Amino acid sequence: MPVSGEELVTLLIALVATSAVVLLVRRAAKKSQLGDGAPAGRAQLPTGRKGASTAAAAKAGASSRAVSEDDEDFDEEEDEQKGSQKPSAPATEPESDDASDEQERRFAEGLSKTRQSGFVSKLGKLFSRKKIDSSLIEELEEVLFTADIGPKTAKRLLTAVKEALSKSELEDAAAVWEKLREESIKILDTDQPEIDFQAHSPFVLLVLGVNGAGKTTTIGKLAAKFTAEGKKVLLAAGDTFRAAAVEQLEVWAGRSECEVVRGKDGADPSSVIFEAIRKGQDEGFDIVIADTAGRLHTKIELMEELKKVGRVCDKAMPGCPHETWLVLDSTTGQNAIQQALHFKEAMNITGIVLTKLDGTAKGGVVLGISDEMQVPIRYIGIGEQIDDLRPFAAKAFVSALYQEDSQERAA
Ligand SMILES: Nc1nc2c(ncn2[C@@H]2O[C@H](COP(=O)(O)OP(=O)(O)O)[C@@H](O)[C@H]2O)c(=O)[nH]1
Numbered sequence: 203m204p205v206s207g208e209e210l211v212t213l214l215i216a217l218v219a220t221s222a223v224v225l226l227v228r229r230a231a232k233k234s235q236l237g238d239g240a241p242a243g244r245a246q247l248p249t250g251r252k253g254a255s256t257a258a259a260a261k262a263g264a265s266s267r268a269v270s271e272d273d274e275d276f277d278e279e280e281d282e283q284k285g286s287q288k289p290s291a292p293a294t295e296p297e298s299d300d301a302s303d304e305q306e307r308r309f310a311e312g313l314s315k316t317r318q319s320g321f322v323s324k325l326g327k328l329f330s331r332k333k334i335d336s337s338l339i340e341e342l343e344e345v346l347f348t349a350d351i352g353p354k355t356a357k358r359l360l361t362a363v364k365e366a367l368s369k370s371e372l373e374d375a376a377a378v379w380e381k382l383r384e385e386s387i388k389i390l391d392t393d394q395p396e397i398d399f400q401a402h403s404p405f406v407l408l409v410l411g412v413n414g415a416g417k418t419t420t421i422g423k424l425a426a427k428f429t430a431e432g433k434k435v436l437l438a439a440g441d442t443f444r445a446a447a448v449e450q451l452e453v454w455a456g457r458s459e460c461e462v463v464r465g466k467d468g469a470d471p472s473s474v475i476f477e478a479i480r481k482g483q484d485e486g487f488d489i490v491i492a493d494t495a496g497r498l499h500t501k502i503e504l505m506e507e508l509k510k511v512g513r514v515c516d517k518a519m520p521g522c523p524h525e526t527w528l529v530l531d532s533t534t535g536q537n538a539i540q541q542a543l544h545f546k547e548a549m550n551i552t553g554i555v556l557t558k559l560d561g562t563a564k565g566g567v568v569l570g571i572s573d574e575m576q577v578p579i580r581y582i583g584i585g586e587q588i589d590d591l592r593p594f595a596a597k598a599f600v601s602a603l604y605q606e607d608s609q610e611r612a613a
């Protein structure tokens with residue numbers, strides 16, 4: 203069939219245009235595969251390491267991940283959590299608005315029972331009356347003194363309310379509520395500097411607490427957090443009095459792929475921790491976290507044992523432990539305050555981890571412990587899973603604690 207010149211030109215133009223389109227589409231496809239955006243939904247774990255020694259950094263490179271991605275222990279929030287982790291984030295991170303909103307939301311979940319049936323709910327009922335009269339202060343007194351915050355803190359809160367407010371303001375529920383919030387933040391904000399985990403190599407963290415408080419679980423969660431930040435973590439199985447305790451620690455270590463130093467059955471806890479610190483130094487670990495026993499035949503024996511652990515730490519590496527954290531079970535309420543005071547007599551406690559705030563109505567104990575101990579609460583545990591550990595931030599905690607009923611219902 204004869205083709206006119208005009209038709210030929212049109213055909214050629216059409217051909218060129220089609221190949222141009224095909225080329226463009228291919229390029230676009232390739233670019234999205236290389237993914238300047240990773241596939242949506244899975245945030246990347248930070249693998250960068252701000253460690254002190256680059257040699258150790260190289261060694262840690264292989265293990266700088268929190269847990270296998272299909273680890274069943276993660277809940278649905280896994281990606282969100284990992285995504286928000288910053289390398290070498292300090293224990294009490296300065297918050298961006300988003301981070302603090304997220305924190306408040308998680309705190310709010312953990313504290314829902316305290317708000318619904320603990321002292322906060324009683325306060326809520328007190329203030330929900332349309333007409334507030336001078337009897338309010340008496341009732342406030344009763345609620346505070348029967349709360350899990352302890353009498354000392356109850357008195358402090360009450361005095362703050364009474365002193366700060368004029369008589370007319372006292373009859374205004376919102377003003378009283380606000381004052382309680384303010385004073386609670388004052389109690390919780392111990393104004394301690396953030397911990398620089400890079401200040402020592404290795405940084406030695408000793409973890410204390412009675413049996414069942416949540417030491418091993420907390421250590422497991424911390425190990426995951428630090429490994430995710432790219433740190434090389436070594437655990438010391440210092441609870442040698444219970445065979446199961448060592449195995450439990452090893453299970454946690456497996457989840458974050460960090461090493462454990464364990465002694466023979468019935469080994470001296472101090473010797474295990476000594477060995478771990480030495481290994482930490484020799485092999486360039488960034489952090490050594492030492493688990494300890496929570497119960498011996500008597501309390502005195504336990505305290506003597508822990509003091510010995512402290513001395514031996516100092517022998518292995520002068521000046522350590524660099525931090526000594528006491529783990530307390532918040533569900534034990536005022537007992538936790540008593541325990542804290544007891545440990546404080548024997549050991550130089552530098553931080554507190556309060557566990558099991560999920561599912562307890564005794565969240566007020568946080569105030570009591572902070573007020574009595576004058577030691578910062580570094581973390582709170584809000585579940586049994588690996589990422590159920592939150593850095594403690596006073597303001598977010600207080601807003602979550604005193605979140606009003608109406609907000610709760612709306613949420
Ligand atoms: N719900 C909840 N359970 C926790 C939390 N922390 C620890 N646990 C549980 O408390 C129990 C005792 O914990 P464990 O770490 O063995 O305590 P340890 O004896 O001090 O080492 C275990 O069943 C943990 O799963 C927490 O924050 N929330």
Ligand SMILES: [Mg+2]
Nearest residue numbers: 417418441447
């Ligand atoms: Mg344990």
